[in-house]
Amino acid sequence: MHKDLKHLWLPYTQMKNIGSPLKAVNTKGCDIFLKDGKVLLDSISSWWTSCLGYNNSYLIKAVTKQLNAMPHVMFGGIIHDQAVNLSKKITSLIKNDLEKVFFVDSGSVSVEVALKMAVQFWINQGKKEKNKFVHFKNGYHGDTSGAMSVCDPSEGMHFIFGKYLNKNLFCELPTTLLLKKKLENTIKKNKDKIAGIIVEPLVQCAGGMKIYPPKILNIIYELKKKYNILLILDEIATGFGRTGTMFAFHQSKAKPDIVCIGKALTGGMVSLSATVTTKKIFNAFLGSRKNIEFMHGPTYMANPLACSAANATINYLEKNKLLIKVKNIEKYFNLNLRKFNKYSFVNKTRYLGAIGVIELNTLDNKNLIWLRNEFIKRGVWVRPLRNVVYFMPPYIIKKHQLEKIFKTTLDIFELWQKQIVKKII
Ligand SMILES: Cc1ncc(COP(=O)(O)O)c(C=O)c1O
Secondary structure (H helix, E strand, O other): OOHHHOOOOOOOOOOOOOOOOOOEEEEEEOEEEEOOOOEEEEOOHHHHOOOOOEOOHHHHHHHHHHHHHOOOOOOOOOOOHHHHHHHHHHHHHHOOOEEEEEEEOOHHHHHHHHHHHHHHHHHOOOOOOOOEEEEEOOOOOOOOHHHHOOOOOOOOOOHHHOOOOOOOEEEOOOOOHHHHHHHHHHHHHHOOOEEEEEEOOOEEOOOOOEEOOHHHHHHHHHHHHHOOOEEEEEOOOOOOOOOOOOOHHHHOOOOOOEEEEOHHHHOOOOOOEEEEEEHHHHHOOOOOOOOOOOOOOOOOOOOHHHHHHHHHHHHHHHHOOHHHHHHHHHHHHHHHHHHHHHOOOEEEEEEEOOEEEEEEOOOOHHHHHHHHHHHHHOOEEOOOEOOEEEEOOOOOOOHHHHHHHHHHHHHHHHHHHHHHHHOOO
16 A cells, blocks of 8 residues: 555545555645646536635635634634624525524534434424435435435445434435325325425435436425425535526525535635524524523534635625626536537536536446546546536636546547447456
């Protein structure tokens, strides 16, 4: 094993025979600079976080100022202006009566908080049986236990933990009349046990970048209203402009009770997430009865450095009208993704906002490693998942950089096609 890996364990990685790791020493704009002198153009914004690109000077200035003033103070009993301002900004952007913000430190934890909040909302009204969640095929909500229990249990990456996890109500998205009926029947039959429905709005990201139309979200919303259950939207990957609107659910008629946000919230500077909810939910935790307050509180909750990065990110997104840049990326995807359809191993392409997807027929481990290495050789960073190669670039990416990503992908696919013909791989 490489000497630098002697004490390290990487995420989602078979550590046996891992070879030499890529070592980053610097970042700037859309580029990651490696120790060996190579430069990688990041087509996936460091797991969808660095929407403003790396080392944005406006963000660095804001965080440095906060670093000198107060890097951290506990949130239990003490608040600060960075959190106050951020809560105002988030609620004014998200709208839809979502007026209360609970800060946490990662996306998975914001999902845990959303689930706990929903369950306790019902407990506080004497409905102790309502503790199950409707969740969907291809859904992904994080790696902690509660979050894993609402991921896709069969196709998802957590299927081996099946026996360890809480069992929830697994359904398919209501994309047909029959599936809508099935979903409604499940909800109807179990309504006294259901706390809420959890879904990623418009794009199921880690589950294979599956894009679905707003009307599906509208159907889910109608069912939520009809059976009086809560709707939790997981906007961790889609929030802050990624799909072309500030939040993906803004393209639908859905009015969620709870929304999880994270990732791009801090422009990729430092980890911060939040669970945002309505006054109605918040009010159910008020009163003098014992044990009705919300029992959750991460040590680094509302860390001032992270909040300063998030405040600066939102200011920058708005001041520089970055949603227009997302629309331009979408236009580029609209015009150019179809170029990949000619390859025999490509099933289809799709896009929404600054998310471009090439779905392959299959992608086995051998081809995945080959693909990744070919991209690295040519100076582009991708991280295919399941059977998709996808692009979620920083919003500030330039046209020539998008062209480089597409030209590189075409070159590699051309080589792949030739090798299939020659039956080399
Ligand atoms: C939709 C969604 N929810 C939750 C998470 C988990 O977030 P984190 O990795 O910050 O825990 C992710 C991460 O990819 C995600 O895409």
